[in-house]
Amino acid sequence: MGAPNRLPWTELILTLPVLAGVAFTIWYFNTYGYLPQPYFYEPNGVFMDFFSVATYGHNGDAYRVFATIYPPLSYVLLNLTTWTPCYLGSGLEEARRCDYLGMGTLVAIFLVNAVLIGLTYWKIDRRTAVPRTIALGFGLPMTYTLERGNLLIFCFTCMLLAYGPLLRSARLRWVFAGMAVNFKVYLIGNIFAQLLRRRWRWFEGAMVATAIVYLVTFAIYGEGSPAQIYENITYYADGFKGSTLLDLWYPSSMVPLRTLLEGDGAFDIVGFLGSQLANTAHAATLVVTYTAVLSIVAAAAASWWRPEAVPMYRLIFLSTAMGVITGEVGGYTQILLLLFVFMEPWRGFGRRVAIVIAYILCIALEIPLGRILEIYRDSFLSGKWVAAHYSFSVGIIARPLLVHVMVFTLALVTIRDVLADARRHGWRAPWSPRINGQAPVQSAAAQSVASEHSS
Numbered sequence: 493m494g495a496p497n498r499l500p501w502t503e504l505i506l507t508l509p510v511l512a513g514v515a516f517t518i519w520y521f522n523t524y525g526y527l528p529q530p531y532f533y534e535p536n537g538v539f540m541d542f543f544s545v546a547t548y549g550h551n552g553d554a555y556r557v558f559a560t561i562y563p564p565l566s567y568v569l570l571n572l573t574t575w576t577p578c579y580l581g582s583g584l585e586e587a588r589r590c591d592y593l594g595m596g597t598l599v600a601i602f603l604v605n606a607v608l609i610g611l612t613y614w615k616i617d618r619r620t621a622v623p624r625t626i627a628l629g630f631g632l633p634m635t636y637t638l639e640r641g642n643l644l645i646f647c648f649t650c651m652l653l654a655y656g657p658l659l660r661s662a663r664l665r666w667v668f669a670g671m672a673v674n675f676k677v678y679l680i681g682n683i684f685a686q687l688l689r690r691r692w693r694w695f696e697g698a699m700v701a702t703a704i705v706y707l708v709t710f711a712i713y714g715e716g717s718p719a720q721i722y723e724n725i726t727y728y729a730d731g732f733k734g735s736t737l738l739d740l741w742y743p744s745s746m747v748p749l750r751t752l753l754e755g756d757g758a759f760d761i762v763g764f765l766g767s768q769l770a771n772t773a774h775a776a777t778l779v780v781t782y783t784a785v786l787s788i789v790a791a792a793a794a795s796w797w798r799p800e801a802v803p804m805y806r807l808i809f810l811s812t813a814m815g816v817i818t819g820e821v822g823g824y825t826q827i828l829l830l831l832f833v834f835m836e837p838w839r840g841f842g843r844r845v846a847i848v849i850a851y852i853l854c855i856a857l858e859i860p861l862g863r864i865l866e867i868y869r870d871s872f873l874s875g876k877w878v879a880a881h882y883s884f885s886v887g888i889i890a891r892p893l894l895v896h897v898m899v900f901t902l903a904l905v906t907i908r909d910v911l912a913d914a915r916r917h918g919w920r921a922p923w924s925p926r927i928n929g930q931a932p933v934q935s936a937a938a939q940s941v942a943s944e945h946s947s
Contacts, residue, residue: 500619500620500623500838502838503620503623503624503838503847503851504622504623506623506627506848506851507623507626507627507851509851509852509855509857510626510627510630510631510851510854510855510856511626512855512857513631513632513854513855513856513857514630514631514635514856516528516856516857517531517635517856521873521874524878524879525871525873525874525876525878526869526871526873526874526878526880527639527873528856528858529741529858529860529881529882529883529885529887530632530636530741530742530823530856530858530885530887530891531635531636531639531742531856532636532639532640532741532742533738533741533880533882534869535869535870535871535872535873535874535878535880536869536870536871536872537640537872538639538640538641538872538873539588539595539598539639539640539641539872540584540588540640540641541640541641541642541643542570542594542598542640542641542642542643543574543584543587543588543591543594543641544558544584545560545562545566545567545570545643546570546571546574546579546587546591546594547579547584547587548560548567549566549567549568549569549570549571549574549579549713550571550574550576550579550580551579552713552714552715553715554567554713554715554716555715555716555717555720555721555724556715559724559727559728560724561677561721561724561725561728562643562675563673563674563675563677563706563709563710563716563721564674564706564709564710564712564713564715564716565671565674565675565705565706565709566643566646566674566675567709567713567715567716568709568712568713569643569646570594570643571713573593573594573597574591574593574594574597575590575591575592575593575594577590578590578591578594579591588872598638598641598645599638601645601646601649602634602638602645604649605629605634605645605648605649605652606625606629606630608649608652608653608656608658609624609625609628609629609652609831610622610625610629611658612652612656612657612658613625613834613835615657615658616657616835617837620834620838624834627830627834627850627851627854628827628830628831628834628854631853631854631855631856632823632853632854632855632856633823633824633825633826633827633830633853633854634648634827635856636742636822636823636824636856637824637827640822640824642822642824643675644675644676644824644825644827644828645824646675647671647672647675647676647679647828648827648828648831649668650668650669650671650672650675651668651672651679651682651828651831652831653665653668654666654668654669654671654672654682654698655669655682655804655805655808655832656831656835662693662694662697663697663701665698666694666697666698666700666701667701667705669682669683669698669701669702670698670699670700670701670702670703670704670705670706671701671705673702673705674702674705674706674709676815677721677725678815678819679812679815679828680702681811681812681814681815682808682811682812683695683698683699683702684811685792685807685808685810685811686698686804688792688795688796688799688802688807689795689799689802689804689807690799738882739752740752740888740889741888742822742823742887742888742891743820743821743822743823743888743891743892744816744817744821744822744823744825744826744891744892744895745781745816745817745818745819745820745821745892745895746777746780746781746817746892746896747818747819747820747821748820749773749777749888749889749892750774750777750778750781751820753770753773753774753777754774780893780896781817781818781896783896783900784813784817784896784899784900784903785814785817785818787899787900787903787904788810788813788814788899788903790903790907791810791902791903791904791906791907792807792810794906794907794910794911795807795906795910797910798910798913798914800913801909801910801912801913801914802906802909802910803835805832805835806832806836806902806905806906808832809829809832809833809902810899810902810903810906812828812829812832813829813899816828816829816895817895817896817899823891826853826895829895829898829899830850830853830854833846833847833849833850833898833902834847834850836902840905842901842902842904842905842908843902843905845897845898845901846898846901846902846905849894849897849898849901850898852894853891853894853895853898858883858885858886858887859885859886859887860883860884860885860886861883861884861885861886862883862884863881863882863883864882864883864884865882866879866880866881866882867879867880867882868880
């Protein structure tokens with residue numbers, strides 16, 4: 493890793509385009525009155541994910557009318573952190589303009605996350621803390637999450653406290669892990685990932701916490717039975733089809749592109765590309781997705797064989813990645829992946845590739861290939877009508893592809909680490925796994941992270 497106090501000049505340089513993206517976004521907004529691509533294509537839709545959920549938090553019927561896939565925690569939380577009178581008999585637009593408490597809550601959690609990110613990376617490695625905090629805390633995925641007002645911004649806080657090095661109390665970490673699952677159901681895989689390290693008590697405690705958080709919020713909200721959630725998730729998973737180019741605006745997975753290439757949407761992409769090219773592209777999306785998925789499975793199997801060779805944060809990353817790349821998810825979900833990628837040390841080819849990709853994904857810049865259309869829209873942030881430009885761009889394909897490459901790379905690093913450990917300590921499976929040469933007792937993630945960076 494070089495001299496112990498050496499400044500991370502490479503990462504400082506990688507931060508420059510991230511800062512350039514922030515500066516460009518501010519300039520573009522001041523010039524044109526709305527946020528540039530790849531921020532959400534509807535200038536009047538800023539913060540709408542937050543206020544639409546808050547509306548059902550106050551008025552109910554989230555599962556019957558809204559067909560939500562969120563457990564009740566989201567609605568209970570927003571009921572407590574938004575101003576009730578704004579949602580009684582008011583439309584969504586009026587509620588957004590009225591609810592200063594909710595707006596303040598959203599901005600406050602964004603700033604709190606930035607502080608927590610800085611503290612986390614400072615505790616892991618002071619040399620790289622500043623550039624990584626800038627990239628994750630103020631880069632494209634996090635600011636896009638804020639712009640959408642997506643509840644993932646609250647889920648991120650729970651993930652950071654549950655699986656980062658800031659909390660020593662196992663019980664508190666279990667609670668935050670349970671809350672993360674109650675924000676995004678697919679994150680339950682992170683709790684099961686504990687079993688790869690034989691952390692039975694951690695698994696049981698986090699599962700109990702998940703159940704308690706769910707039961708308490710279900711009792712408070714009065715809706716969101718397991719049957720309702722399962723039915724809505726099934727409907728959502730089966731019903732999603734990429735239908736227009738706007739579905740490709742800022743994805744993290746190949747699902748929107750793959751379903752669009754199947755030719756069932758409103759936009760005839762098969763006629764535009766030709767059947768042969770469309771079929772080739774569709775096959776390529778399948779290859780990319782399944783390659784990444786199989787690499788995660790192989791890495792998980794290797795980790796189960798020799799759990800002492802793989803840091804816990806890597807297992808959480810791979811588990812989260814499985815949910816991200818196999819679902820229809822927006823670009824904001826990348827914050828859950830980048831949190832753990834930036835815990836990796838700047839050492840070895842594979843880790844460095846993944847970290848460089850993480851920095852690239854944080855750049856709020858786009859390379860347009862051709863303008864699709866221009867329409868007039870009311871911009872919420874500027875309060876005026878603007879001419880919004882829509883372009884087909886490099887990031888539409890490059891960003892989800894880079895996510896898959898990043899996942900595949902760290903899966904290979906995991907397999908390589910396991911094989912290297914086997915060469916050092918013998919090929920027989922160590923059914924009583926070692927953690928730094930001792931029994932696998934680990935009260936805080938900081939031990940795993942710190943040992944990885946100091947080795």
